[in-house]
Amino acid sequence: MLSDEIIQKVKETAPLLAEQGVKITDIFYEKLFFNHPELKNIFNMANQAQGEQSKALAESVFMYASHIDQLEYLTPMVKRIAHKHASLNILPEHYPIVGKYLLEAIKEYLGLEENDSLLEAWALAYDALASIFISVEEEIYAENENKLGGWRGFKPFLIDQVVDEAEGVKSFYLLPEDKQMVSFKAGQYVGVKTKPANDDYDEIRQYSLSNAPGDDFYRITVKAENRNAVPAGVVSNYLHSAKVGDAVWLQPPTGNFVLKDSFRSKVFIAGGVGITPVLSMLLNELRYFDSEKITFIQCCRDKKHHIMEKELRTLQENYGFKYNVSYESDDGGDHRGYLTKDVLKKWLPNDEADVYFCGPKTFMSEVNRLCQELGYEEDQLHYEVFGPTTKLS
Numbered sequence: 001m002l003s004d005e006i007i008q009k010v011k012e013t014a015p016l017l018a019e020q021g022v023k024i025t026d027i028f029y030e031k032l033f034f035n036h037p038e039l040k041n042i043f044n045m046a047n048q049a050q051g052e053q054s055k056a057l058a059e060s061v062f063m064y065a066s067h068i069d070q071l072e073y074l075t076p077m078v079k080r081i082a083h084k085h086a087s088l089n090i091l092p093e094h095y096p097i098v099g100k101y102l103l104e105a106i107k108e109y110l111g112l113e114e115n116d117s118l119l120e121a122w123a124l125a126y127d128a129l130a131s132i133f134i135s136v137e138e139e140i141y142a143e144n145e146n147k148l149g150g151w152r153g154f155k156p157f158l159i160d161q162v163v164d165e166a167e168g169v170k171s172f173y174l175l176p177e178d179k180q181m182v183s184f185k186a187g188q189y190v191g192v193k194t195k196p197a198n199d200d201y202d203e204i205r206q207y208s209l210s211n212a213p214g215d216d217f218y219r220i221t222v223k224a225e226n227r228n229a230v231p232a233g234v235v236s237n238y239l240h241s242a243k244v245g246d247a248v249w250l251q252p253p254t255g256n257f258v259l260k261d262s263f264r265s266k267v268f269i270a271g272g273v274g275i276t277p278v279l280s281m282l283l284n285e286l287r288y289f290d291s292e293k294i295t296f297i298q299c300c301r302d303k304k305h306h307i308m309e310k311e312l313r314t315l316q317e318n319y320g321f322k323y324n325v326s327y328e329s330d331d332g333g334d335h336r337g338y339l340t341k342d343v344l345k346k347w348l349p350n351d352e353a354d355v356y357f358c359g360p361k362t363f364m365s366e367v368n369r370l371c372q373e374l375g376y377e378e379d380q381l382h383y384e385v386f387g388p389t390t391k392l393s
Helices: 004-012 014-035 037-041 045-050 052-066 071-088 094-110 117-146 234-240 272-288 309-319 341-347 361-373
Strands: 155-166 169-176 189-194 203-208 218-223 247-250 266-271 294-300 322-327 354-358 381-384
Touching: 004 014, 004 052, 004 117, 014 037, 014 052, 014 094, 045 052, 052 071, 052 117, 071 117, 071 189, 071 203, 094 117, 169 234, 169 247, 189 218, 189 234, 203 218, 203 234, 203 272, 218 234, 218 272, 266 272, 266 361, 272 294, 272 309, 272 354, 272 361, 294 309, 294 341, 309 322, 322 341, 341 361, 354 361, 361 381
Parallel strands: 266 294, 266 354, 294 322, 354 381
Antiparallel strands: 155 169, 155 247, 169 218, 189 203, 189 247
């Protein structure tokens, strides 16, 4: 239990962290990787190069400093980060290392002495937060390990089938070498570990499972990012060059972007490859929910980039749910151009539905704004941001 004095000292740093947090976390990561290069096997170095990881960590540290006396406010953030950590196999022994260099970064940036009371306050505050994460992450690890077919850590899966889904997008059907796999919740993801050629370190990425819970395989659907882009799409291109029989290493499924218990109508809105978690949700709901209360909206660049069109058309014919397609720059869909308030008003069933959406951040930000303008409340809007930060802006 942190004392009132410690809490007050940490809260006093919140304004500084809001303005200068990224500068502190930049120093932190530089120190961390210089002294522990082996941690590059865990961290997404492409996000490091972009500065996204520093920004995300700064946001989290600021949130903690601001609400250290209201830990219940932090529960959603802690759960989201803990699930991501579990997909990376973050272990208790990693936390003292991170704490050491975070404190050194604060000390260096603020020009503090070794025995400064602010450093001592942050050391205690960090230990308290680390204990929370270690506890939540152990619950996730133990739950997955104790499930039927469960395991802990990474284990090998073989690529059983590769299917072209659209231009630059492939699905990979994965089977465990030991024939044991756990069930998952629709919307969850797996940590996928690879070792691309000419790469000094392992590369881990998270990919949403795009198949239905209960299948005897996992399916991930991957867009090959431009090799010359920043980030460079190291893992996506590695996977696109993989063949049937090749192995990848998977963590058990994690993630808390999952269906809520509700009898409301369901709306799923997908932008590009953001279709993956919401397609899994659709497949799950078609088994258990009234298909007449389901709406699926898919936004694509054009006909060539219409991901999983054949599968979705077949599902719509068989189950009769409402399916609308928007092509940004092509004819042949139900709408041409970007989604607008008028288009959504026409397609959405009513403002009593739960809306699940995923895609590029700008796309989701716009969907979120339009839905709120149409009368949807925040607790009806559920989304997943691919990447280290949860902010839509």
